[in-house]
Amino acid sequence: MQTFHIHYRNTQGTLMRILNAASRRALDLPLVQAEPAEHDHQVTLALDVNQKQVGQLCREWYGIADVIKVSSGAAHASAWATPHPPVGVPVEESRAAARA
Amino acid sequence: MLKGADIVLQCLRAEGVELVFGYPGGAIMPLYDALEGSGVRHILTRHEQGAVFAAEGYARVTGKVGVAMATSGPGATNLVTGIADAKMDSVPLVCITGQVRSALIGTDAFQETDVFGVTLSLTKWSRLVRTIDEIPDAIDEGFYWARSGRPGQVVIDIPTDLLKAKKEFSGPVKFTPHARPADAKADGGFTDTIVALLQQSAKPVALVGAGAKLSGAIPELRRLLDSLNVPTFATVHGLGAVPPQAPYYLGMVGMHGTRAANMALHETDLLLVFGARLDDRVTGDPTRFAPHATIVHFEIDPAQLDRVRPCDLPVIGNLADTIPAFQAELRRHSLPDFSQWRAVACGAERAELDPRGLAQPTIRFLDELFSRLPQDNVVLADVGQHQMWAAQRYRSSSPRGFITSGGLGAMGFALPAAVGVQLAKPDTCVLCVSGDGGFQMNIQELATVHRLGLPVKMVIIDNKYLGMVRQWQQLFYQRNYAETDLSDNPDFVEIAKAYKIHSFRLNEDAMREFPVSSETGDQIDQFLHSPGPELLVFDCAPEANVFPMVPAGAALSEMLLEEEPTQ
Numbered sequence: 001m002q003t004f005h006i007h008y009r010n011t012q013g014t015l016m017r018i019l020n021a022a023s024r025r026a027l028d029l030p031l032v033q034a035e036p037a038e039h040d041h042q043v044t045l046a047l048d049v050n051q052k053q054v055g056q057l058c059r060e061w062y063g064i065a066d067v068i069k070v071s072s073g074a075a076h077a078s079a080w081a082t083p084h085p086p087v088g089v090p091v092e093e094s095r096a097a098a099r100a
Numbered sequence: 101m102l103k104g105a106d107i108v109l110q111c112l113r114a115e116g117v118e119l120v121f122g123y124p125g126g127a128i129m130p131l132y133d134a135l136e137g138s139g140v141r142h143i144l145t146r147h148e149q150g151a152v153f154a155a156e157g158y159a160r161v162t163g164k165v166g167v168a169m170a171t172s173g174p175g176a177t178n179l180v181t182g183i184a185d186a187k188m189d190s191v192p193l194v195c196i197t198g199q200v201r202s203a204l205i206g207t208d209a210f211q212e213t214d215v216f217g218v219t220l221s222l223t224k225w226s227r228l229v230r231t232i233d234e235i236p237d238a239i240d241e242g243f244y245w246a247r248s249g250r251p252g253q254v255v256i257d258i259p260t261d262l263l264k265a266k267k268e269f270s271g272p273v274k275f276t277p278h279a280r281p282a283d284a285k286a287d288g289g290f291t292d293t294i295v296a297l298l299q300q301s302a303k304p305v306a307l308v309g310a311g312a313k314l315s316g317a318i319p320e321l322r323r324l325l326d327s328l329n330v331p332t333f334a335t336v337h338g339l340g341a342v343p344p345q346a347p348y349y350l351g352m353v354g355m356h357g358t359r360a361a362n363m364a365l366h367e368t369d370l371l372l373v374f375g376a377r378l379d380d381r382v383t384g385d386p387t388r389f390a391p392h393a394t395i396v397h398f399e400i401d402p403a404q405l406d407r408v409r410p411c412d413l414p415v416i417g418n419l420a421d422t423i424p425a426f427q428a429e430l431r432r433h434s435l436p437d438f439s440q441w442r443a444v445a446c447g448a449e450r451a452e453l454d455p456r457g458l459a460q461p462t463i464r465f466l467d468e469l470f471s472r473l474p475q476d477n478v479v480l481a482d483v484g485q486h487q488m489w490a491a492q493r494y495r496s497s498s499p500r501g502f503i504t505s506g507g508l509g510a511m512g513f514a515l516p517a518a519v520g521v522q523l524a525k526p527d528t529c530v531l532c533v534s535g536d537g538g539f540q541m542n543i544q545e546l547a548t549v550h551r552l553g554l555p556v557k558m559v560i561i562d563n564k565y566l567g568m569v570r571q572w573q574q575l576f577y578q579r580n581y582a583e584t585d586l587s588d589n590p591d592f593v594e595i596a597k598a599y600k601i602h603s604f605r606l607n608e609d610a611m612r613e614f615p616v617s618s619e620t621g622d623q624i625d626q627f628l629h630s631p632g633p634e635l636l637v638f639d640c641a642p643e644a645n646v647f648p649m650v651p652a653g654a655a656l657s658e659m660l661l662e663e664e665p666t667q
Contacts, residue, residue, distance in 0.1 A: 012216070012226070013226055017220065052406065055405075056403075059402040059405060059406075062402065063403040068278070068280055069280070
């Protein structure tokens, strides 16, 4: 189970789009907690996902118009938002990471 | 003081909208009432799905945002297939729907549907407008999201009372997106990495998708491909991005791609992807897609990365930015000699379809048709066998010259989309190729063609089957042709006549002569060059099949070249 935190502007449909990214993949939503956070809102999701889905979900969430920030406790989740390709990372390393 | 409806139309004009496609109804009547004198031309289709496909056709051929309008309830739900289609193929689209009165929302009022909810998963952005003050912001922001990044789909749902209400209006607004801390995009680091990969590669290839034309970077892409001079192929939406006469061009890739393209993709050790999302129709079995390759993926939308097959080096950004950067780096280096690989990949033995396939009358007919097209043309294909035959045979150097419903595969797309294309390009020869199944899905748009006097050239490849499904039934379901028989089709020639459209029938026997008789050639020429709309019904063998074909779940290298049942 991985925990995701998504910071978003609470505009019409934004939370629904965030949840839809999970539900369209037939993922159960055992934990959803949405609340105000500073000037905006944050939703915390716990999802049973595989490594491939972590990257897909994070990228899809970040593509939603009013999502500000996506973070995760997943060990391999940070790479989705790094510059592409990571400067100075040998291609073999990048390739190995992509195939992992 | 202006009514909400007038404000909507003024905001549309401010966005550069000249044409909208739609169908009136109760909740959107105030907007229709305000159309006259607004500067926005409305095109009445005969079904809301026709309107949204026409708006798509307009958007696909111009690159501008297509606009469709419909009323609440069934009007709005009839737009849904078009919205899904636009989403799959990255078409900029804004749909404006009327909604029941604000006070009735949520009461299951007459013709009320939650169109905001229904379309939520299909749209990039949407808004149920709550006050008249929100109208200018909603329209401006909607157009922003439709145009930005990977083009998107927008629904703006406006209750009818807000269209009738009045307010002081000081003019359209300008939406500014909120800044975000970590928008990922390529920095300069990617260019030398790719050059290094090329220098290590023995069998590099390039794959071009729709992103090439959407970026507007076709000249830059073509210069780059000339520099690379490696075997290159295109997705169905990438057709036209690469000149077909380029010596390194292998045609379309994927399920019905050319043998040469699929083999090169299977054998490559370095795959450069330019603006394609690598969907399952391109990859075949993803675990065996380009199995030996390092994949470099140029893509504007990070959400498209790693969907089917992980890439090794994502290059995020608009091709208009990333290709010139790559080209500049390339100029500073020399590349290995790929001529031996090119000779294998582009060699004559892989270059064409099976000769028996080329002799098929339908393919000969399409070859004949395409060879006689005026230089300035756009070809639309509906969905099915004829679509793949057309994609295989059409040779275009125009990036927006071949239009089809690729991702969603929505039958009934082509005829209404051709209406939008012809309105956008009134002097262009617009050829619309459909099957007998798909044509009947939006056959009512013959009335739109007639009303507007659009010189669309319509072709029905009539095999009296739902041909592609029947082909799969033949090959993979032991010829159990369950519910695909359309032998009781109506007489399309007579139907066209009822719409006052000139029509005629051509039998495939006319294509058995090679070259075709001068009489047949003249018929086709007259069809293509007549000043008004025309319908040509081509009677096709019921069991003609599309080859090559990669069976679902197979690797690209396992394509079938002729009829050999696999199960």
